[in-house]
Amino acid sequence: MTDWPFPPNASYLSVKEVAQVFRVCPKTVRRWIASGQLPATRLGRDWRIARSDLRALAAARGKTGLADVL
Numbered sequence: 001m002t003d004w005p006f007p008p009n010a011s012y013l014s015v016k017e018v019a020q021v022f023r024v025c026p027k028t029v030r031r032w033i034a035s036g037q038l039p040a041t042r043l044g045r046d047w048r049i050a051r052s053d054l055r056a057l058a059a060a061r062g063k064t065g066l067a068d069v070l
Helices: 015-022 026-035 051-060 064-069
Strands: 012-014 041-043 046-050
Touching (some): 012 051, 046 051
Antiparallel strands (some): 041 046
């Protein structure tokens, strides 16, 4: 079993947590948000990404294993 960077019952994830899951730089996640590839909600200066939107992104990028786990 993998140690995820977020609690198993989390509905929303931070940019940093998403970056760790996809193994990309947080800047890349912010680019996905800016381009509209990844829907997100802004809370102050931070972004939060819904777990369901993350599943959809993983499936769209061909990471079906990751989409199933999320």
